[in-house]
Amino acid sequence: MPTDLLDELQLIQSDSTEIEERFYKDLEFGTGGMRGIIGAGTNRLNIYTVRRAAQGFAHYLSKKGETATQKGVAIAYDSRKYSREFACEMATLLAHTGIKVYLFPDIAPTPLLSFAIRHLQASAGLVLTASHNPPEYNGIKVYNQDGGQITEEDAQSIYAEIQAIGDPLILPAIAWSTDSADERIISIGNEVVEAYCQQVELLLHQRALIEENGDSLSIVYTPLHGTGVKVIPDLLKRVGFTRVQIVEEQATADPRFPTVKAPNPEEPEAFELALQLASEKQADLIMATDPDADRLGVLVKTGTKYEMVNGNQLGAMLLYYLLGQSAVKGRTIQNGLVLKTIVTSDLGEKIAESYGVETLQTLTGFKYIGEKIEECCSLGSRTFVFGYEESYGYLAGDFVRDKDAVQITVLVAEMALYYQQRGKDLFQVLEEIYSKFGYYREKLHSLTVAGKEGREQMEESIANLRKNPPEQIAGYAVSVVEDYELQIKKVMGTGQVEPLFFPKANVIKIILADGSWITVRPSGTEPKMKVYLSTNSPYNKEQAEEKMLLLQGALPDLIRFS
């Protein structure tokens, strides 16, 4: 047994609570794969639980047939503690089971793994990462052959295989060495990264403008100690953005994430060092990617200060820019398709509609967006335009099937430069969008659910809402209640009930007559109940904000939860 695990076990020998916590269950394996605290225990991520997951995954893949094992599995890892060790453990075990493995030789962004699966025509992919979680966490994300994250059915099959193995201590330890694993472990070469970068370049609309004026946009970028540093700075420079400053203190891949509370670009605190550098350099734009570089946070200089753009706002701006660029070039998008989740603002849909492009909604989670792209666009019947979620995940080029902060970083830089050349910063562009399509405001309330009791309270509170949906909220009439668990939508005025064509999920969306809404769901990744609010006004932001305050004020009555 590795000495660190032994030491840990010795330390907790007489601590029954700690023993219980670590051993009372196996780490769960869901649609997001497996995520947990690193350490000793069945409910922890360690070499044994990883080995067991690898063996279960190997069984699952083998059952798909010889083609699946021959096509192989692409594996990537981020900068977290043990990410590389766990990736090598999984690679070795899969190779010894007779499965071909493609392994990145160094840390790599998650979107690059999604691309590599498609490029190498592998049958699946794995990434060792815990995304933006705190340093004590790690995890395994699982991808299908399309390059999208697996959905429910596959997750259940893999979990069943993992559970069937039983005690992970019975699995043999296979020493890591490329020799022992023979030629079945192939190192992913730089040509894959190059092929990816070329695809990203093809997404750009303003190459000439960037080549000529790229140096007028000053950018500060931070990878927050993660994988983005491997690709993003070079890519920005290569396309012509020459004034890119990296936050040096955060440019090293450090599993402790020592300079931030959490490496999460949704949190304003994560931008502290980047802000200092930006003020010093008078930067126009600050961009931060999370450790596996699938999500992007942006701060924009507007007047004399920097303001954070939220996920709904950046998604709407990118869509407005991309559709606008196609229109300017006279390109008609045949059967275009925009994808967003049901908890993402409707502003994007309004923008798409004005360009004759349809928007489809999915449940929360980019895996559903990836799945829809495959379903609707892979045979060329529809043209994928853009997909996004409020939680800072965006995708413009479907050569990747998960959110991709690498391609979006380059596109945001292009968009900022394009508007800068027209005398506007991105917040002025946002004002332009609001004045055309309506003023939208969004808020997310996350309520922490402590332990089993908390979970029960949350379930009860959602069940109550399901049983007794309100007819009005803060004086506004409710027009529709969508219940994704019962898969029905009820029109309040007429009482008419229609089916909802989504997979089952414990989500309730209450829509007011003016299109404002409140949506409630349990988080799938953290012990939290999430309440999303969206308001709008066709006239001005004050009215949208006032509605937001009223809806927020009504929440305690609507969602009884202590």
Ligand SMILES: O=P(O)(O)OC[C@H]1O[C@H](O)[C@H](O)[C@@H](O)[C@@H]1O
């Ligand atoms: O279920 P939640 O905690 O709200 O998390 C939802 C998020 O989960 C993962 O991170 C997925 O990759 C995201 O696409 C999704 O938005």
